Amino acid sequence: MSESDIRRFSRFETLEYALLMSSALDDPLPVVIVDISLGGLQLRTRVPLESGDEFLMQIGQGGDNPITTAVEVRYCTKIPHTGLHSVGVRFLPGKSEERMRLVHYIHDAFATQDHLSIAS
Numbered sequence: 001m002s003e004s005d006i007r008r009f010s011r012f013e014t015l016e017y018a019l020l021m022s023s024a025l026d027d028p029l030p031v032v033i034v035d036i037s038l039g040g041l042q043l044r045t046r047v048p049l050e051s052g053d054e055f056l057m058q059i060g061q062g063g064d065n066p067i068t069t070a071v072e073v074r075y076c077t078k079i080p081h082t083g084l085h086s087v088g089v090r091f092l093p094g095k096s097e098e099r100m101r102l103v104h105y106i107h108d109a110f111a112t113q114d115h116l117s118i119a120s
Helices: 096-119
Strands: 012-021 029-036 040-045 054-059 067-079 084-091
Touching: 029 054, 040 067, 067 096
Parallel strands: none
Antiparallel strands: 012 029, 012 054, 029 040, 040 084, 054 067, 067 084
């Protein structure tokens, strides 16, 4: 069974900048979101993270009204010869408003992916 066969949610490629924040960090950690699903995100970062670590993530959305949500690191794997780490996080959304903004963000990513699939 391949990894894609055991995924709970479909993933869609994206490219979005975000920041991870926690009391353990002196400064926000910049990351790049490379794919998204209903359950979480896959990131790229130069800093290795530990499974189970929780962060507050701020997703840029081009600087307009960023989305802020809590996330938990599920895995972190070094990408050979790149200096980068692939990090999977799951969403830990809190308030109702936060969940709704996150759902709209994910819906927009899915809609963009569908639009690109139809155009090609």
